[in-house]
Amino acid sequence: MNQLTPFERSLLVQFETLANASMTSLEASEATSKQLRTLSESVRARLDKIEQKQRDIENFQEKLLRALNEQTAQTEDLVQQVNALLKKRKS
Secondary structure, three states: OOOOOHHHHHHHHHHHHHHHHHHHHHHHHHHHHHHHHHHHHHHHHHHHHHHHHHHHHHHHHHHHHHHHHHHHHHHHHHHHHHHHHHHHHHH
């Protein structure tokens, strides 16, 4: 390093500073990338749970709708039977 001129030494110091800043930036970028990956995995897991709950709710609603339709059909059948009995009684 004694063979370097003051200008070259100055350039070397600037280069070392730039290299150190680049390494620090790279480390920070890698840390940020890791945090984003972790966050992404967490969000994906939450979305998967929400989607599963939504499917469960939709399945439950379908069961309720089928039960309601069955109950409606039974009620209509019962009303028709009662009306038929009342008609017979009047005759």
